[in-house]
Amino acid sequence: MVVVAGVTGLVVALSAWQEGRESPPPTPASAAPEATPDTPSGRPEPRRTPSPSASAEAPEPAPSHPVRKKVSYAFPIEGCAGSYAAEHHNYPATDIFAAQGCAFVSPVAGVVDEVGTVDRWSASDNRGADRGGKFVSVVGVDGVRYYGSHLSVVASGIRPGVRVQDGVRLGSVGETGSARGTGPHVHFGISWPGPPDQWWVRRGVVAPAPFLDAWRAGRNASPVAAVAEAERRLGPQSGECRQYC
């Protein structure tokens, strides 16, 4: 059942959210600014765009239908121009090209899921699990997982379990992993939350471009329904990588 799966994911996300409130870890906003050379000067603090619907102080009860939950979304590149194509090779995802060091921010409030701080990729073996280089994934309050990779650096304080608001800096645009030499960009993937290291799902199962278009225009388009449909269609066979592995 699509709706049941969606609600389950939402409940899991909300549970993680509430657990996080009991002993809140340091947030990126309170952490020291990154000391990396490619941090754009003049923007040491992550942007915060609190809204009543996404307030951490008053999470909404689980709605009867997850698509109707009001969630604020942010375009995942902040402070720099980002360009992207509607299509991606091999599977649904979007490569967002922006200058090296530009801020990659969380598109939604949620909890950091997985973080990769070491670039293990090499061209000789081109292992699928390593192609993302340095990366961060966040499970949003909408129950959807968002993934950005090829980062030059993961932002200070970003680690699994940390609660973030939409617009909080997760890392910096780079070309780690298989993006080496292709020009700095963030590979952006939208998926349902899955087991750790199930990278073939994490890299993307739904085309993000229509949602990026909306978020950039200030509209709160939600991928919840599209992800639920993808999970219904692809979930049963997602236990192993079947394409571009």
Ligand SMILES: [Zn+2]
């Ligand atoms: Zn890509």
